[in-house]
Amino acid sequence: MENLKRILLVEDDYRDVELTLAALEEINLANKIDVVNDGEEALDYLFKRGKYKSRESGNPVVVMLDLKMPKIGGLEVLKQLKESKELRIIPVVILTSSKMECDLTTSYNLGVNAYVVKPVEFENFVKVVKELGSFWATLNESI
């Protein structure tokens, strides 16, 4: 499938969304982001159904995924994504406040590509998001 040249951010907290976008703005990636607010929307987006039935086809270059979300949680989204033949090649980064070991091991067992705990300090948070963004951007070239 063709590359959509977009980053999918799955985050239920609008403040976190804003902070993430602020961080990505610094490396001019903010306009490449599609934001969905829970697991259900994320799956709709990825499988092109419901609200996203008519979206431009293609996979995002990376999915930044929160774990604790209403309706469908991040782990379930990750599981369904990695079970799909078309979608399993999309790199997924877990971006969460949870330091719990069980969340970490489950994510890696499901095939996550990176697990990042959101730093509390804004400088560090910006640093991490920037690094992630530019890493995948470079990896997928010219977004």
Next chain:
Amino acid sequence: MKYIKKIRFNSIKSRLIYWFLLMGLAPLLALMIAAYIQRVNAVTISSEEKIAAIRDLKVAKLNQWVDENIGDLNVMSGDYQIRSLEAVFNNHGKRTIEDNNKLKVANELLYRNLINHKRFSNIFIINSNTGLIELSTNENSIGCDEVSSDYYKKVLESKNLYIEEVHFTEYTNKPHLTFSNPILCLAHSKHIIGVFVVEIDLDKSINELMFNRVGLGETGETILINKDTVALNELRWYKNAALKLKIKAKPAKRAAKGETGVIVSNDYRGKEVLEAYTYLPKLGWGFVSKQDMSEINAPILKMVHQFIILFFASAFVIFIMAVTISKSILKPIIILERTAKKIGKGDFSIVTGVNSADELGSLSKSVNKMILSLKSKELIQKGVKDISSKIMEQTSLQQFSTDIITELKAITKAKTVVFYVLNELSSKYEPFVSLGIQNELLQSISTLEATTKFGKNMNTGDVFYQTDYPENEMFNLKKLADFKIPKQLIAIPVKVEEIVVAFIVLLNDKPFTIESYQIIKQSTLNIDTSYSSLISNLRVGILAENILKVNEALDDKSKILGKKNIALLKQTSLTSEANKELESFAYSVSHDLRAPLRHIDGFTKLLNSKIKDNIDEKAQGYFDNIISSSKQMNQLIDDLLTFSRMNRKELNRKNIKMNIVVNGALKTFDLDIKNNKVEIVIDKLSKAKIDTALISYVWINLMSNAIKFTRKTKNPKIHIGIDEETEKQIVYFIKDNGVGFNQKYVDKIFGVFQRLHTSNEFPGTGIGLANVKRIINKHNGSIRAEGKINKGATFFITLPKT
């Protein structure tokens, strides 16, 4: 080859014999067959030629005989006096004296001829006018009417010689051949006046010829037959055959038909014979010469017999050769095979009897080498087993050490064995038990210093074997004048938790065997384990004894306390439940607190950066306060999390050098140390059995405090070292020259949210030291603090060694 492959041999010997026989006898057999065929051909051809030659010779003689007879008859019947009898014959009935004289003369002539020719049995003349016999050597026959006789009729008809079939004469009862010839008139030679008849006795003529059986061996004979295939002469195998025996054999029939040839067929007896046959046209007879095939083939048969004897003799010789050769080849193989079977049954005796210089000899040497190595392996296994069974489950050190040195002495044949044990202060190894040396000669060994070879080797923790051990290096043996110190030494360190707690020394004047060394090497783990479990059992025993005493005393007290306990128990269970709830509450709260804190921090900083240029110093101060508050809150949450996690976590204890942990923790403060120019002194720190991650947290916390509280000190200094070390525990300390504290409040510093300084002066959460205390307590250790205001503080951590 297909058939050869099918043969299965159970032994190499039978295979060798089989091939020897096959290789030896097959060509011999082929040669014999070829010789046999050639011989048979030669015999057949030569005997055929011979029998035909005999036939031809006899036939020639017969013809000659017939011609002789014809000639004689012609002479006799052509005699003038006979022919001149014409007138006499004509005067039949009225003979003159002259006639009678003429008859008399003729009669004399007949008799003379009869005497001259012995084969003639009778000569007579028939008068053709009357058909009566006029003259005869058999007087009885004179006057007989011969008109109907063949020998008379045929001559008159043909006017020529007639030979009548062989027949019996009435008077002699012997087979006879009759020749008759016309007597011609003197005047007219075509006129017949009478018939001259000669009867020939076959016994005296042909049979003589036929009985001459030269060249026909013991079974051969010649046979004459008439046209009806009736035998005419006397036969070898049939009495009075002449004119009586009709021969039905094939050659006889063929000969009678006028054919000539040589064939093999059955004769009148039914025996197989080689026969040559032909036809005598003058007589109308057949002739057969024959010989038994059995006689002809006799030489072949003899040859076959010889061949068979030769064959079996060769087979016997080859068999003996094969057996001998295979024996010499197989003997070593059989010996090796038996040896292999013996090894299988566990008998390791050496191969003997195979000394050849060939491959078998070298194989035997290899097998011997193998046997020796197996033997040595078994010896080693047995030794290791013996030692392990001796030392297992021993309950007293005395018994353990005595048993092990006894066993080692027996196995290694060492002259002297000494068991040294590290004393309680870990300062000396003292001789505990010994064999083969007086105890007075032994001294304790103070240290295992690397300066001596012995100490160096011992420090490696491995068994070592030293030949020709230098006397001055000899671990402390008091010298006696007459005690010769053995120079072969094996030392076995006994380790518990990597520390050499005891060792065994074996001494001998002769070198130790490789097997002994191997047994010892392979037993070290067993010895270590057994010793270690023995020691711990002993400790448990001592502990149990102490506990028993204490228990007795406590028993009394506990009765009193029992009542109080019940009340307390109720409260405790309530408290522990509350504690648990608190812990889980703290855990989830601290998690959930992170997100809003992150938002506060993030948006404050975003907002600050947006309006930074438009606000005054005071407003900027407010921003800084918000930001530092959120930072502090984050630290608070972290500590709370650690605090709540502490009780749930199992310790993961490992033996590790404390210096490694301390240095790791120190790295966290590289920047602070550099900025504040703190002098750090770290002594050599003993090993301890700890959960590395948690003790690391302890050091980080204590260092963080030390750095924090020396911030306002000139020449800040932090010193980490060991205050006291016993067999059971170590006391580490960390000392700073910072602001210190009032010893009065020392109880408060390890409580949660207890602080001795304002956060303005020294920021902190008040949970750090509470966590430190919990961690140390979990390690069954303890922590205490000493301090004086402005004179620094010292924290003492006591950790058990095991």
